[in-house]
Amino acid sequence: MIDLRVLRDAPDLVRASQLRRGADPSLVDSAVDLDARRRAALTDFERLRAEQKGLGKEVATASGEAKAELLGRAKALAEQVRTAQADAEAAAAELEEVVGRIGNVALDGVPAGGEDDFVVLREVGSPRDLAAEYGADFVPLDHLDLGERLRAIDTVRGAKVSGARFYYLTGVGARLELALLNAAMDAALAAGFTPMITPTLVKPEVMRGTGFLGEHADEVYRLEADDLYLVGTSEVALAGYHADEILDLSTGPQRYAGWSACYRREAGSYGKDTRGIIRVHQFHKVEMFSYTSVEDAEAEHERLLALEEQMLALAELPYRVIDTAAGDLGSSAARKFDCEAWLPSQQRYLELTSTSNCTTYQARRLGVRERTASGETRAVATLNGTLGTTRWIVAILENHQQADGSVRVPVGLRPYLGGLEVLPVVAPA
Template sequence: EVEALRAQQNEASGAIAAAKRAGEDAGEAIAAMQDVSRRSKALGEELTAVEAELQSSLALLPNPPDPTAADADEVLREVGESGREGRDHLELAGDGIDMEAGAKVAGARFAFLKGDLVMLELALVRWALEVLRGHGFEPVIPPVLVREEALFGTGFLPDTEQQIYRLADDPLYLAGTSEVALASLHAGEILDGGALPLRYAGFSPCFRREAGAAGRDSRGIFRVHQFDKVEMFAFVEPEAGVEEHDRLLSIEEEILGALQIPYRVVNIAVDDLGASAAKKYDCEAWLPGQGRFRELTSTSNTTDFQARRLDVRYRAAGGGGVRHVHTLNGTAVAVGRTIIALLENGQQEDGTVAIPSVLHAWGAPATIGG
């Protein structure tokens, strides 16, 4: 209808011009054009509103799940000796984790890390980055403040669960994972297909509001508003996506094995995939202080969901045209939760905690506590 009105408007404009050239009265044609113009403007505004509503609705649609994603959480395998119980990480850390000071300075779900635990964190990060370099990842320290477009492009906006911190005075948000910045690194670009895969290892602080978590995991540093993380991110050709997902999972398992943390691998249920993931695996660590498995890492295949929203494409070799890449992400080390797992699984009868030998060369103490 809008196009029909525009055609009428053009026709009326031509009639006015013809009448003026012939020295005839163009009043009737002018009135007709003004009427068409008003109707066209009103309809155009209505169309704009409808299109905006449509785009808002489309933005809420998640990535279609992969056919091999589980209907319900499916445990694929358990590795290591689970079932042991013992003291929790707060008891074992002593004054190395100061929740009281964190609450005084910043409120609930914040903590000060001190002494040997600081050295343990730095060793974890440095060691993990070196492991990832060996697997072809380029280390990156990305911005933690990101624009709305980056969050929308990665599927974190719309923020239906209200988990994201937003700055009051600037159009910026605190990212809950370096995945947001890493995915946006090549937004709007056409990559050289011969350069794929591109793999990045991002290290950054992460921020989450944890809305709706009141009373849940309130003890210690398992669920906090600020934590550090080493994240894996990959841009690949579509045909390589499944293999890359398996690769990210194998790296996560390699890291957990080297850290001597008992764990299990879970194929995550379709209902818990979130907006962007077509398939997700979690590695859940056994925590003796809680007497159960808890999520420590995850890895997701987001297929072309993020690439389309961020417009990341590649030009295939041999003149194959331009296509959207596929993107994948995975946790290498969620530092706080990994420290929990190390403390609780490394506790010894004399009250000390043995730290895995792979971390000693990177500055971690051999033992903590006692």
């Protein structure tokens, strides 16, 4: 939820952000009008309530006809109080609904536009010239072909048991995921993050508070019988961890790294990335999450990005960093950087990780505050970023493939695989 003071004092700023997002700017005008109506109704309610209290004191000391007259006035005033209170509550509910549809105010410098309007900030590393290494006729295998030769990925049995976009990681596939996620957790721990194994089912108010029940609600799995949601990222559970609390940030940000299974319906991706494990319904992830002061949020964002790039270097992947356009931020983020690794089989970049600065948007919804040096409380800023996830296996297999279909293990992951240097081809079962 955006700051209502910003909405009142700088509505043009919010309108401009909506336009950069490709969203409806008229929501800003509706919200401003509803806010004025709510405040006016609340003022009327408080005035009438004060008058009601004063009248109650007069009734207590009156007698005879005077008391009867005062009681009549008190009854009429009570009805006015109820009406004013109902008006204020109705305006507040309408305001909450409209404001909830307004995305976070995009920070200065965020590119305008949609999914294809990102800005490339840098490219790191060079894709391998596999033709030069293995001959002009060499055709890179994709991750599924490699995974099947390694007996690491089994999508056929995944579909048999659970349906499309499910899979098994077997043998070295399972070991590789565990290696990657353990390396990610070690990196987070070394950087001062508290490791967390988080719930994967959350209450509606937590899912709503993080901004995932807006325009992308159809991506979320819901258990109707229990009124709970399956998370698509441990960001949700980590954001809810300190809901309705006042944090002490006097010594710096509070940082957590959550390991969880994640679930996504992929409702809007029909026909897209259907092969292999690029876009699936269930996966594992290590997610960084920071609570910090507003003043430190942008520096913390750069810190999360640097940690993501550290992990990409450990996996020895060529990648680029992009500044995501406003229309592709999602409702909660004010700025988002994506890291995309090169995919040899498709000759394109594939998003592996992202980090978002959500400023105070989530914290306002969830009631997470800090106490300032002056003793006042205010909303904190929240940030998130992915350090490792199942999808990384796609890029690791393809970028480190060898001519015979085996895969070289990046040096940084070898300690997590018992020193294994090569994932060998396995004879068909």
